[in-house]
Each structure stands twice: as structure tokens, then as C-alpha cells.
Amino acid sequence: MSDFLSIDNVSQIFGPNLTTGEKIAAKLGGKVETRSVRAVSDVTLSVRKGETLGLVGESGCGKSTLGRLIAGILPPTSGKVVIGGAPVMKNGSKVTTRVQTVFQDPFASLDPRMKVGNTVAEGPIAHTLTTKSEAPSYVASWFERVGLDPVWVDRYPHQFSGGQRQRIAIARALAMQPDVLICDEPVASLDVSIQAQIINLFLELTRDLGLTSVFISHDLSVVQHVSDRVAVMYLGRIVELGPVAQVFGEPAHPYTAALFGSVPKLVLDAEELVHFDTIEGEVPSPLSPPSGCYYHPRCPLATQTCGATQPVMQQISDLRAVACHHFEKQQADAISG
Amino acid sequence: MSETVLSVKNLRTHFFTRAGVLKAVDGVSFDLAKGEIMGLVGESGSGKTVTGFSLLGLVDAPGRIVEGSIKLNGTELTTLSDVALRSRRGREISMIFQDPIATLNPMLTIGQQMKLAIDAHERLGNRAAEIRAAELLTQVGIPSAAARLRAYPHEFSGGMRQRVAIAIALLHRPSVIVADEPTTALDVSIQAQILFQMRDLARETGTAMIWISHDLAVVSSLASKLAVMYAGRIVEQGQTATLLRDPRHPYTAGLIASLPATAKPGAPLTQIRGTTPSLLSLPPGCAFAPRCDRATDRCSTEPNMTVQDSRGWRCFYPVSQRDEVSA
Numbered sequence: 158m159s160d161f162l163s164i165d166n167v168s169q170i171f172g173p174n175l176t177t178g179e180k181i182a183a184k185l186g187g188k189v190e191t192r193s194v195r196a197v198s199d200v201t202l203s204v205r206k207g208e209t210l211g212l213v214g215e216s217g218c219g220k221s222t223l224g225r226l227i228a229g230i231l232p233p234t235s236g237k238v239v240i241g242g243a244p245v246m247k248n249g250s251k252v253t254t255r256v257q258t259v260f261q262d263p264f265a266s267l268d269p270r271m272k273v274g275n276t277v278a279e280g281p282i283a284h285t286l287t288t289k290s291e292a293p294s295y296v297a298s299w300f301e302r303v304g305l306d307p308v309w310v311d312r313y314p315h316q317f318s319g320g321q322r323q324r325i326a327i328a329r330a331l332a333m334q335p336d337v338l339i340c341d342e343p344v345a346s347l348d349v350s351i352q353a354q355i356i357n358l359f360l361e362l363t364r365d366l367g368l369t370s371v372f373i374s375h376d377l378s379v380v381q382h383v384s385d386r387v388a389v390m391y392l393g394r395i396v397e398l399g400p401v402a403q404v405f406g407e408p409a410h411p412y413t414a415a416l417f418g419s420v421p422k423l424v425l426d427a428e429e430l431v432h433f434d435t436i437e438g439e440v441p442s443p444l445s446p447p448s449g450c451y452y453h454p455r456c457p458l459a460t461q462t463c464g465a466t467q468p469v470m471q472q473i474s475d476l477r478a479v480a481c482h483h484f485e486k487q488q489a490d491a492i493s494g
Numbered sequence: 495m496s497e498t499v500l501s502v503k504n505l506r507t508h509f510f511t512r513a514g515v516l517k518a519v520d521g522v523s524f525d526l527a528k529g530e531i532m533g534l535v536g537e538s539g540s541g542k543t544v545t546g547f548s549l550l551g552l553v554d555a556p557g558r559i560v561e562g563s564i565k566l567n568g569t570e571l572t573t574l575s576d577v578a579l580r581s582r583r584g585r586e587i588s589m590i591f592q593d594p595i596a597t598l599n600p601m602l603t604i605g606q607q608m609k610l611a612i613d614a615h616e617r618l619g620n621r622a623a624e625i626r627a628a629e630l631l632t633q634v635g636i637p638s639a640a641a642r643l644r645a646y647p648h649e650f651s652g653g654m655r656q657r658v659a660i661a662i663a664l665l666h667r668p669s670v671i672v673a674d675e676p677t678t679a680l681d682v683s684i685q686a687q688i689l690f691q692m693r694d695l696a697r698e699t700g701t702a703m704i705w706i707s708h709d710l711a712v713v714s715s716l717a718s719k720l721a722v723m724y725a726g727r728i729v730e731q732g733q734t735a736t737l738l739r740d741p742r743h744p745y746t747a748g749l750i751a752s753l754p755a756t757a758k759p760g761a762p763l764t765q766i767r768g769t770t771p772s773l774l775s776l777p778p779g780c781a782f783a784p785r786c787d788r789a790t791d792r793c794s795t796e797p798n799m800t801v802q803d804s805r806g807w808r809c810f811y812p813v814s815q816r817d818e819v820s821a
Binding site (some may be wrong): 215318320321351353354356357375378379382402415416419420421422435439 | 687
């Protein structure tokens with residue numbers, strides 16, 4: 158199978174937007190923040206057609222920024238995103254409708270003053286996927302598809318519950334007939350009982366429409382459930398990539414292992430409370446990331462090498478890759494021994 | 495079981511709004527023993543936060559406690575005057591809120607805020623207060639605590655801020671702490687650190703805790719006892735392990751089944767149909783009936799709590815393990 162969505166060495170640097178005055182002040186040694194944040198550094202990924210790639214990591218790791226870069230909402234500082242051979246961005250603006258996004262907060266992502274039917278119809282009319290006269294039936298068909306009653310098209314967002322709004326947001330994205338769907342924490346703001354409904358809808362739609370998707374979430378159990386492969390991010394870098402079952406079953410990067418270890422599990426059988434592993438310390442500030450491997454100050458396996466040089470992503474099997482010195486060493490040992 | 499520190503009987507907190515009477519908490523009862531952690535689980539709007547607020551007497555108009563009793567160390571709280579209640583709040587019972595950014599005053603240093611919290615109930619010199627504050631910050635896992643007392647909230651990360659809020663809640667060694675989703679806004683790795691510490695603190699200090707959460711997994715790794723709320727009522731309560739392994743109320747069973755962790759990857763999740771009802775237009779009888787597969791006409795009358803082997807459920811047609819085997 159060939160790669161359909163490819164993300165090629167993409168980086169995003171957010172620098173301070175300095176006024177001339179501030180620039181002069183900085184030159185003269187004034188207290189002006191001149192450092193920039195590398196929200197995403199040198200990320201290379203490829204997703205096959207019909208595949209769902211999960212993107213996990215803690216807040217501030219760059220997963221949402223990466224999602225926005227793939228969706229063409231943000232122009233990357235360097236690198237490029239290509240869908241089916243065609244670039245998403247040209248000269249800093251989005252030139253395709255083949256990728257659409259579903260955002261986390263359905264209360265913020267829908268225009269409160271627009272009837273939801275018009276919200277869904279707006280994009281397809283603008284891009285001539287439907288005409289003004291055919292729009293009502295076009296919208297109605299997408300409403301049905303996502304489990305909403307088509308008679309609701311004339312209502313406003315505030316008349317819907319969180320789960321229903323997320324369905325509207327999904328309908329709006331799908332009405333653009335995308336090939337790639339970016340879901341940025343689509344169930345994070347929903348109640349547990351509603352979460353299951355939306356996850357089921359996502360699984361059904363991606364399968365039936367043959368969508369390629371990137372599913373961003375901090376909730377590991379959700380990602381494990383919906384994804385084929387998963388990429389783990391830490392401070393803007395991908396530290397591990399591989400098929401869900403393998404990465405969750407046998408994490409190769411110490412961060413992945415620790416992250417999975419610190420997720421509270423549903424304890425069904427233990428009469429006694431379980432002990433769960435915790436990661437020492439906190440995520441360092443992306444304004445001044447540590448030297449070498451970004452994870453080394455928190456890593457129990459860290460050695461001098463880890464503090465000095467940055468590990469690169471390396472293939473450890475057909476489908477898996479990891480960026481860790483420790484893993485290189487383990488492998489070298491295994492080969493020489 | 496050891497001594498009961500908090501006993502809540504038939505608590506009803508209603509909000510009298512222009513649109514009608516909102517029964518946010520409608521007949522909640524539970525007991526809490528010294529050092530015990532109880533998880534209070536439910537979806538948004540189920541009344542778990544209002545229950546917590548009611549315990550501390552923090553319900554504002556148009557809401558008020560219309561019925562029921564809250565006994566803290568033998569004292570009835572619902573009939574106390576504001577002044578008498580204030581002297582207990584923070585000293586005998588305290589609360590940790592979800593959002594540590596909103597909890598702390600951005601204009602005061604951590605040390606100043608902790609001193610204010612101490613002064614509210616005790617006469618303690620500056621030096622002594624500082625030592626106490628530093629001690630507690632250390633206890634909740636803040637490194638170089640004495641120096642950090644001079645820092646402002648914005649200099650702390652989210653996790654550290656929540657630790658400060660926890661330290662403030664612990665200042666007077668209260669008998670009960672109500673923790674309202676204190677780790678929801680935090681990352682999993684920080685959440686794990688805090689959960690672990692809270693468990694130890696409860697054990698060491700004998701402080702009992704009510705841990706309000708929508709996340710069954712969090713609660714299951716922390717609380718020994720569980721109460722599941724739906725539309726203002728506790729629909730099921732009991733020991734955590736028993737309740738999760740063998741839920742009786744169809745809502746509890748549905749919640750557990752709908753978690754991705756309990757399903758095969760990629761397979762459709764068991765879903766509870768429909769949405770949480772509006773508290774303004776609750777169906778008569780069991781509020782869960784419209785979403786329940788087991789409901790019959792009988793469910794339009796309200797089921798009482800069936801109590802059996804130190805657990806209870808409010809349902810005419812409870813789920814049991816035997817059902818699932820035969821089904």
C-alpha cells in the first residue's frame with residue numbers, strides 16, 4: 158500500500174511578534190522575550206489510504222499544532238504536507254479541500270448566529286460541491302449520515318447538546334467530501350456515555366467512506382480503540398511510531414512506557430488499590446528545551462549520551478520506529494552479543 | 495468500620511429559577527469514615543458538584559438546601575448560621591476545585607495566600623505560619639518549598655498550582671476534603687503523581703475525601719467506595735471493586751461498558767442511547783428510564799434504594815452477573 162498522506166520534515170516555529178521598539182529594546186539588553194518555540198520539530202510521517210493514525214502526547218507536546226499543519230490551517234515554517242501527490246499549501250495558503258478538521262470544542266467551532274444547516278452548506282456551495290438550490294437536500298443527506306434529524310437544519314447551535322453539536326461539526330467536515338479527516342480531541346469535551354456514540358460514528362464513517370484520518374487525543378484508551386497506528390509526541394518531536402497493538406503492548410521509548418504506565422486503569426478485579434507508575438518531574442518549557450534527548454531529565458535510563466546528542470528516529474522493525482539512544486544501545490548489544 | 499466523620503441524609507438542593515425548579519440534588523445519602531476516600535461519579539449536570547458545594551454551604555441563590563441533614567463530626571451543618579459555618583469551612587471541611595488558575599489569587603504570593611488561610615482559623619506568627627506552609631508544600635511534593643512561598647501563582651505550572659491548592663486545603667488538617675475534579679485539567683503524568691500522593695495523604699492524615707469525577711478509571715484507582723449519580727440522585731453505591739465488577743444499575747453497567755478500555759480495539763462500543771435529560775424536564779420516576787433497555791411502565795414510579803450487603807441501587811430491574819451469562 159502506498160502512502161497517501163505524507164508529512165515531510167515539517168517544523169513549526171512560533172516566534173515573538175516584536176514591535177520595532179521591542180526589537181531595539183532587545184538589542185540594548187532590555188527584558189524582551191526573544192526566544193521562539195519550536196512547537197513541531199522535523200516531523201516526518203506517512204499515512205496510508207484508509208488508515209487512522211493516532212497522535213498522543215501531553216498538553217504542549219505539539220499534537221494539535223501538527224494537526225493544524227496537516228489540515229493546512231497553519232503554514233509550516235519548513236517542510237511540506239502532501240495528500241495524494243498534491244501539496245496542501247502553496248505560497249502560504251491552503252489550496253485543497255481534501256483535508257477537513259473536526260475540532261475539540263463544538264461550542265466554539267460552530268457559529269452561534271448561523272443556522273446549523275447553513276453552517277454545513279456554506280463550504281460545499283463555495284466550492285461548488287453542490288448548488289444553492291440543491292443544498293438543502295445535500296445537507297439533509299449528511300445530517301442523516303451523522304445521525305441527526307434533517308428537520309433540525311433550521312435550528313441554531315445553542316439548541317443542541319454537546320454530542321449533537323459534535324455530530325454537526327462532523328457533518329460540516331464530511332460535506333466537503335474530504336479524503337483526509339483531522340480529528341483534534343473530538344470527544345474530550347463530551348460525557349462518557351456520549352463519547353461512545355461519537356467514537357462509534359467515527360469508526361463507522363471512516364470505514365464506510367474510506368477516509369484517511371489523523372486522530373489527536375490525550376486519552377490513550379480512545380486512541381488505542383480507534384487507531385491503526387499511533388505516533389507518540391514529546392515537546393514537538395515524535396519519539397515513537399508503530400502499530401497500536403505493538404506500541405501499547407510493548408512500548409520501545411521510555412517516555413511511551415511511562416506515559417502508558419501513568420494512565421489510571423479501570424480496576425475491576427483488585428480488592429486492594431493498585432500502585433501505578435508515575436513519571437518524575439514535569440514537561441520542560443518548550444522555550445528552553447533541554448539539550449540532547451528532550452526526555453532525558455525525566456528518564457530513568459538517561460546516560461551522558463542522552464544529555465549530549467539528540468537521538469534520531471530509527472526503524473526498529475518494518476512498521477515501528479523510535480528515537481532513543483537507549484534503544485540503539487540495546488540493539489547494538491543484541492547484535493554483538 | 496471506623497468512626498463516621500460525615501453523614502449525609504436525604505440531601506436535597508434545589509435551584510428556584512424563572513424557568514422552574516431545578517432539582518440539582520434530590521435525595522442524596524451517604525456516610526464517610528475517617529480516612530476513607532469516596533468517589534462521586536456522574537456526567538455533567540448529574541449534581542455531583544452541587545452535592546460538594548452543599549456540603550460546604552457554598553450554594554448561592556437561587557439555589558438552597560431544601561431538605562436533608564449533613565452531620566460533620568456530629569454537628570448538623572444545614573442549620574448553622576453563616577458565621578458558625580465559616581468557622582468550620584477550611585478547618586473541618588475544605589474543598590479543592592477543578593481549575594487551579596481560578597482558585598489562587600494572582601496578585602498574592604503563595605506564602606501570602608497560605609498565611610491568609612491560616613489566619614482565618616488560627617493565631618500564628620509570621621515565622622510559624624511560614625514553617626507550616628512550607629511543611630505542607632513539601633508534603634504535596636513541591637521542591638524547595640520555603641523559597642517557592644515567595645513565588646506568584648503564574649510562576650507555577652498547572653500541576654504545581656493544583657498542589658498548592660491541595661496544600662491550602664490541608665492546612666488545618668480537616669476531617670473531610672471535597673475534591674471537585676482536581677486532576678481533570680492536568681496531564682496524565684501529573685495526574686498520576688497527584689492521585690498517588692492524595693491516596694497516601696488520606697492514609698497518613700486520616701482525612702476523609704470525596705473525590706468528584708466523571709472518570710471511572712481515575713476513581714477506581716483511588717477510592718475505596720463509589721457513588722454513581724444520575725440526574726440529581728445516587729443511583730448506585732457500594733465498594734468500588736464490587737460495584738465496577740458487578741454493577742446492578744443499568745446506568746452504571748452502561749457507563750462501564752461504554753469505556754473504550756473495556757472493548758476490543760476497533761469494535762463498536764456499547765453505547766447508552768439518547769442524551770442526559772434536562773433537570774427542568776425530568777421524566778416521572780426513574781430519570782434513566784427513557785434511555786434504559788430494561789425499563790417498563792413500572793419505572794414511571796420512583797424506585798427506592800435497594801440495600802444489600804453494604805451496597806445499594808435504585809432500580810426495579812437490576813443487572814446481575816447471572817443475567818449476562820444467560821443473555
